[in-house]
Amino acid sequence: METATLLISCPDRKGILSEVTGFISKNNGNIINADQHIDSQKQIFFMRIEWDLNGFQIEKEKIKEAFKPIADKFHMDFSLHFSSEVQNVAIFVSKYDHCLYELLYRFKAGELKGNLKMVISNHEDLKPIAEMFGVPFFHFPKNKDNKLEVEKEELKILRENSIDLIILARYMQILSDNFVKQYRNRIINIHHSFLPAFVGAKPYHRAYERGVKIIGATSHYVTEELDQGPIIEQDVVRISHRDSVEDMIRKGRDLEKLVLARAVKWHLENKILVYGNKTVIFE
Template sequence: MGSLSNHAILLLSCPDRKGIVASISQFIYEHNGNIVHADQYTDTEKGQFFMRIEWELDDFDLERKEIPEAFSPLAQQFQMKWMLCFTDYVPNVAIFVSKAPHCLYEILLRHSSGEILANIKLIISNHPDLRPVAETFGIPFYFFPITPETKSDIEKQELAVLKKHHIDLIILARYMQILTSEFIAHYPNRIINIHHSFLPAFVGSRPYHQARERGVKIIGATSHYVTPELDAGPIIEQDVIRVSHRDSVEDLIRKGRDIEKLVLARAIKLHLENRILVYENKTIIFDT
């Protein structure tokens, strides 16, 4: 893994008004902090302000546990919704898979090279097929076969395993099961899925077959947070690739796999680096 910086990150949203940036900057300055990154966006239609600001903690005169209380009066003044993160905290991650290996391999290889900074604690699957991959990378593998009759009980067992390992983020790397709303409620905006379609087009199963029948000239992939409404959660990342009438469904699937694994990897990295704010089923991405 790469080296970890000793920085704090503040993600916030609030009604737009004058003085927000100045007040936050002044707060950091007064406590001897040095700002290293700052990005902001204003939704003029909604009158809403969004910001991500990062500063060094080496000379900051507040202990980490003291920052929330010290910042609260300012947050209340501007009616902020806010989250404080630290760059040297490495999140615990669980990966859910079925049979397709391409997204799993992409994540594990990027993790091995230090590009994805996370503690991959375990891999959960409803099939045993990818156990050898998990063993190759030295990651515990849990096999939970699921039927409609056992789904509720199996999800309870999965949640117990996730709690035991203090999981912060769940990645659905082509996990071909629909999670229940009860399961999702335990990890709001902390379950990332890859959908093999450029949503909102061709939702549900067999999107490449749908695309072939429609004669599309581009196909794509979408990574999004999981919500109870199928394939309708806040979109994090998307990309496309050109196709033609000469491409068979098998060609579309092959090309689609390439784009799926890249889009999912980008979305994971954005989340782990605390660059995403969710607002009204949309995301604000601070990627600069």
């Protein structure tokens, strides 16, 4: 079954839901999923609607055009996606391998629906793992002096491969503002703390020092400000005074890989709408 999905946000007004569903029904589309949300504080309407294209009376190529009058009427931001389109994906890593393994496994098992085109790293340590799974590995050594230079090469290879989504799977480098701008809301990072607690380096060490009783992990879109982008998913695990920093790092690994994998899955299935610095997840 091929489906189309509309992601919509606009100022809240009477009649939006009726017009959008009417558009699909009149054209003989069978709605499979519809989910909407109204931010009543900011009066914004959000919607994700997915329908079966089989029997739909508008050709795929013309749906966008046909929908435009409704979009204009309600001042909508919208995007249209087809289940037949699959995104191209690049994973960035440094030396930690647990998130990389998890992603490689899930792409291979078909749980994550995307073309995993490459693994990029500033170190060579994880090359054998990428190769185990038959994914091309590119080594781009980086330091403060050559960072922008190297990023140019990275951007070139990403463009050449039409990469749609970049996953930072415990990538220990900060991307430049220029890099981030070119992949706005298309770079997902995993931060090993329960944001906004412990922004920046060594969150487990700081959690240990503070004596917290629960630790967490956060997946978010990358913005120019470190660890400040829209949060996609978070999860936590209980710890106690018995847990050393090493225990926390170990327990945290299991969180990190799951929290990252969930965010990637939702992104690839067009289930995330970003607005302001927040996300709506149409799970």
